[in-house]
Amino acid sequence: NWDHCDHHSESVRTVRLDGFCLGKFEVTQGQWKIIMDNNPSKYKNGNDYPVERVSWDDVQEFIGRLNRQSSVKFRLPSEAQWEYACRAAGDLVKFGTDTGRLTRRNANYGKKVCCLGDDSDGYDKTSPTGIFPPNALGLHDMAGNVLEWVQDRYAWSYAKLGDHNPIHKGRGNSRVRRGGSWVGGPPTVRCSVRGQTTQTRRSANLGFRLVRMR
Numbered sequence: 001n002w003d004h005c006d007h008h009s010e011s012v013r014t015v016r017l018d019g020f021c022l023g024k025f026e027v028t029q030g031q032w033k034i035i036m037d038n039n040p041s042k043y044k045n046g047n048d049y050p051v052e053r054v055s056w057d058d059v060q061e062f063i064g065r066l067n068r069q070s071s072v073k074f075r076l077p078s079e080a081q082w083e084y085a086c087r088a089a090g091d092l093v094k095f096g097t098d099t100g101r102l103t104r105r106n107a108n109y110g111k112k113v114c115c116l117g118d119d120s121d122g123y124d125k126t127s128p129t130g131i132f133p134p135n136a137l138g139l140h141d142m143a144g145n146v147l148e149w150v151q152d153r154y155a156w157s158y159a160k161l162g163d164h165n166p167i168h169k170g171r172g173n174s175r176v177r178r179g180g181s182w183v184g185g186p187p188t189v190r191c192s193v194r195g196q197t198t199q200t201r202r203s204a205n206l207g208f209r210l211v212r213m214r
Contacts, residue, residue, distance in 0.1 A: 015080050016161045022077055022085045023209040024117050025140050026050040027062075028149065035065050042204035048128040050146045050207040056175045056199035059149055059208050073213040076151040077195070078167040079176050081211060083086040086143075086179065086191040088136035096142030096179070106133050109144035110185045125182055126205070127183035143189040146207035147177045147197075154196035173199050181205035 028041050030047025032054070040053045054062070059076065067073045077085070086096035093100035097107055108127040121127070152167050154174040168176075175197040180189025181189045183205045187193070197206065 008111060015084070019214065020077070021212040021214070022081065022139060022210045023211070024134070024138060026146060026207050028129055032062065035062055035069070040202065045126070046128065049126050050141070052126065052146050052207045053202040053204050054199075054207060055202050056149050060204070063210070074210040075213060076208060077211040078132055078147055079150045079152040079178065082148065082150050082169070082178050085133070085137060091136070094190055094192075095186075096135050096139070096144055097171075098135060102143060102186050102189065107144040107189065108141070108182045109180055109189050110134065111182050112200050121202055123182065127182070142191075144178060144180050145182060146179075146205050147181045147203075148179045148197070149197075149206070149208040150178055152176045172191045175199045177206060 027050065028047060029041050029044065029049050029051045032041075033039050033047070033050040039051070040058070041049070041051050042053050043049065063074055063076070076201050083091050087093055087095070088100075091100070095102045095107070097103075099106065102109070104121040106132075108121055108123050113126050121132075127145055129145070132140060132145075134140045135142050152175065153170050154176050155168045155170060175198075177195045177197050178193070180193065199204070
């Protein structure tokens with residue numbers, strides 16, 4: 001099973017974010033196993049591959065355990081933090097890649113979409129984290145590989161959340177996911193594209209990365 005539907009783009013808006021530290025890589029299966037002593041992933045190809053088939057609720061349990069063992073604290077990024085980082089500090093780029101453009105050589109995307117042509121990136125499902133070039137902030141896989149949970153509850157528009165560290169904490173059990181994955185085509189991996197998934201859902205193309213709290 002995989003998530004690739006129900007997405008849209010938000011109109012351009014300006015936000016103010018306090019400094020934050022976002023993980024260079026998506027959380028891996030090896031890291032998950034150290035904290036959780038299991039591996040829920042469908043594609044168990046190695047410790048350096050992103051963990052997937054984890055729900056938002058599963059991720060919160062992982063974070064809770066990690067924070068109890070660590071001298072620093074972590075959480076999921078807000079939607080605004082994630083997009084700011086994908087755009088390499090807010091630049092108006094279309095894709096979160098090294099060049100701001102999308103090719104088979106700088107992102108893992110599009111394997112379940114008909115007729116996209118060249119599959120020269122060499123991976124028919126997930127790929128190891130960091131195998132493709134980072135964006136201008138040094139962050140890998142901000143476009144493709146696995147979709148990424150963020151902290152926010154889903155709202156059709158987040159334009160009314162305010163402009164300083166916005167995060168949607170309202171009602172509902174759907175959470176935002178960003179970044180596209182190995183499943184979807186180019187329209188789904190743009191920096192601007194937002195999607196929603198019920199927070200209990202597990203999917204073989206859905207993982208996460210973390211923010212280190214200051």
